[in-house]
Amino acid sequence: MKSAILIGLCTLAFLTPARADEPKQFADANAAYAAGNFEKARDGYEALVKAGQWNAALFYDLGNAWFRRGDMGQAILNYERALALDPQQAEARKNLHLTQERARTLQLSDDWTARVREYAEPETVAWMAAAAFWIGLFLIVLAFFARPRTGRAVLAAIALLLCGGGAFFLYTVETGNRGQDFAIIIGQNVPARVATADSASNILTLPAGSEVRLLSTRGDWSYAELPNDLRGWIPTNTVERVRL
């Protein structure tokens, strides 16, 4: 019995990827940053990102490294990624605002979900909606086996309505300006055009770090929702989605 457990633990240890190096890599990159070697620091952080070791702190530090390198588009992109992973990270929010001001970026307009997000992040809403769903179902079961049923049925309806409202909020957030297609311009003064050609008329010039929402892609061009409620085509290689 003991030998079987031992074999199982060994197998688990073999299958689990080694993670001992990552704190060291992170510390090395931080040391490079502190020494003013921002390029080396950026490369160190990028290596961790490529390894899939994503967390808000890593993207925040990477954003700082890009900022020091003077690339505001990449800096804003990584601050946004840090906030996507941890919306409560105050440092990333502060640095994002500062960088946006420096880069004079254009931003997408906020919808009604922005006001809700001031009180509850989508993750919290998801848990609340799930809880409301189950409470509603429990109340329905109890109402079914009890008399009178009216009180419990009303409570169940309220709970399910709350659940539906939460689901609608999550759907709107996911498909909205800051959802899965939220992207940041990483090129410098990228022209958004009316058609997929360099000679097409310019709708809006987007400074690096500006926010867009990608709608579709055709060849080397992406059709995007732009600030000022405009839409246009931008070169795909000048924009990157916030979500990896």
Add this chain to the structure above:
Amino acid sequence: MPFPRRNRSLPLWIALAGAILVLLGASRSLRADDAKATAVLTDSETVIGQPVQMQIKVTGARGARPPGAIVVDGLDIRYSGQSQMIEGHNFSFSYSFVYTYTIMPERPGTFQIPPQRVAAGGKTLMTEALTLRVVDDGAGQADEDADEQTQSVPRGRLGFVDVVFGKTTAYVGEMIPVEVRIGFRSGLRVESLGESFTVAGQGFTTLNFTRPRETRQNIGGQSYQVLIFKTAIAAVRSGKFELPPVEITPGVLIPRLDRSRMPRDPFNDPFFQNFFNDPAFMPSERRELKLKSKGATIDVKPLPPNAPADFGGAVGFFQMETEAKPKSGEIGDPFTITTSITGRGNFDRVNAPVLADDQGWHKYPPTSKFDQDDDVGISGVKKFEMVLTPNESKKEIPALTFSFFDAAKERYVTLRSEAIPIQIAGGSAPSATPASAAASNAPAPGATPKAQAKPDDILYQIADWPGIGVAFVPIYARPIFWALQLFPLLALLALVGWKWRQARLGDRTARQRAKLQREAAELEKRLRKGSAPQQYYADATRAVQLKTALAENVNPNVVDADLAALAFHLDETMRRRLDTLFQKKDELHYSGGRNGHGEVSFEQQQEVTELIDQLRV
């Protein structure tokens, strides 16, 4: 009174005889006449593009074969058709065949149409030679009736194309209005204008042509239908440019003017004259015209040096108006500046005005909208909307400047708006520091946050490695979220199972109670009827047990007199009567079936019934 029969038949006889004589005469005349061929022109003089007809008339033969292709350099001669005539004179009749050809002159000159060979009646006949004079169309001569813009239009042409440039000397970028006039002689039907055309070549930008305006003009006594296209061109570099002529090949329908068809108006009616002279009802011929304008020379001068810093290439004459909204706000609030630039010039090079002093302001790229007030798009209003946000307290929105080159005055002009007073609440914002300059201010890893960060610089690095990575997918798209939903699902299933079991148990108890109630009711009926003592007391005891069981929710078989008395809170008298009842039942049950009286007396029945009735909770 009827006419005599002989008088009625006489004219018929005379008519028959006349007809025979006519036929005999005709046959004799056909044999007698010699076949001959003649050729005539409907006009011996015409102009280029105006067709005339040639008729070859063969007389004295029953049939003829007309000449095939007639080739004359400078004339386009095509066979149009044939007609047949019978002519009679003193009972002498002759047949004539007329073969018609349409001749379209292609160039001016005097042309000889050679004698044509016609085969008729087994002989070969020759027509005489004809001379057609095609009048020179007067190219290069000024037309006294034409207006100034169509002086180059030659007289007598079927159509013309003329390009009129607004000016022949201009500056780089200056818009030159261009008018292309394409005319067709009245009566021609234009099917198409052929391929598209351009008025300027390399070195020029050209605006889109407007939709053509149609008008009618009298040039050299000839009415023309004229299509006028407008555009504007602008040179992109200086120099002397030879602009090529505009060439078009429109397809037109030219009516055939067959004057021999209607030699006389049979009705002498103006209506029929107009009807038959309407080109729409005339037979026509499709033809592709080759129209070509004259070339032009444009002298383009370079813009003078020392242009203002904000000059973006606008050439023309412009005026500027500016307004701002709102007039008050806080630091960071957006102020929208709307600038209207009105005038005439190359609006595609009219850029947004710039702030004379943008210190302390965030500027966002402006949007623009152009509303033209002419056909071409070189006159109108271009509106710019620019959003500014103050970084610090400001008292006014600074002046905006816009520079252009005034081609008429041949100098640069800078328009400057007035500063717009505003009110901004809040203190002053810190000035920006370049990103690179802040590099040395970065704290060491793990340093205490905020204390070392400058207000206008980014914050410190996070030194602690947070460990396990996370995904960007939202929580509800992760497996863990749905795995956790299994717990409330299992709890819900457990609740459903428990409730369902409870419901089933409740149903069984209810059924048992109903059964006991039915048995008790049956026993009470039997007790009222009376029976043998053994049975009667057994039933009475069972009735007590059932009532007690229903009241106490216990098994009726375990109920005895004490339990029943306790359940119904009976007094001592009633308790003794219950004991007596249970003892009597036992006595009768265990002492043999026939012990005791034969029947239970009425008083005993009443006493038992009364006792059972009093068993109430």
